[in-house]
Amino acid sequence: MSKVEVVRAAMVQAMKAKDKARKDSLSMLLSALKNAEIDKREPLTEAEENAIVKKEIKQTQETYDLAPADREDIRKEAAERLAVYKEFAPEDMSVDQIREVIGEVLKELGLESPSQKDKGAIMKALMPRVKGKADGKTVNETLAGMLNES
Structure with missing residues (x-):
């Protein structure tokens, strides 16, 4: 199964569980994967899918790091999104x-x-x-x- 299918299945589970934060995070990840696939005009390789997941993690981490200290809502949302994205990220080399x-x-x-x-x-x-x-x-x-x- 491709990452798109795995993320879509996880998103359906989140919708059934009425977990809005998780569903929103998965929706954003799915959009990033599908947009890359559309740009490439053919299915993504596993390495390309992993690169997109890592890119999303990096961007979300930057959002978390750059959020002002008094904006706990932004930091909380970014932390939740990071936790979801890391489930789909490949294991880094030691x-x-x-x-x-x-x-x-x-x-x-x-x-x-x-x-x-x-x-x-x-x-x-x-x-x-x-x-x-x-x-x-x-x-x-x-x-x-x-x-x-x-």
Whole structure:
């Protein structure tokens, strides 16, 4: 089943349970997925669906973070939406898994003791492998830590 079908089924369950907040969150996620599918003019791949879910999570997290402290209603709504979206998000890679992929990339590039100068080339080869599976910020921090070790 595609994510669109899974989200639609969850939305029907939320409607039957009369859970308005969950239904609204699922409706927004479903809209984002369907709009992307319409833009692409063909069904989305699993990686594309996961990327859209992650994008929605990121946008909702920004809404939560940027909401003024006195607007508890916005923060509460964003937190509820985040909880729902995370149910449909793929599992991120652990730091150890990211380190393994970095190690593979270093071997392929023939870098025994990489320096900060090599970071751009490493990231260029690394990011396509972890795209949609790991947060770019985490990947960057892990690589920086490994470069500082050597």
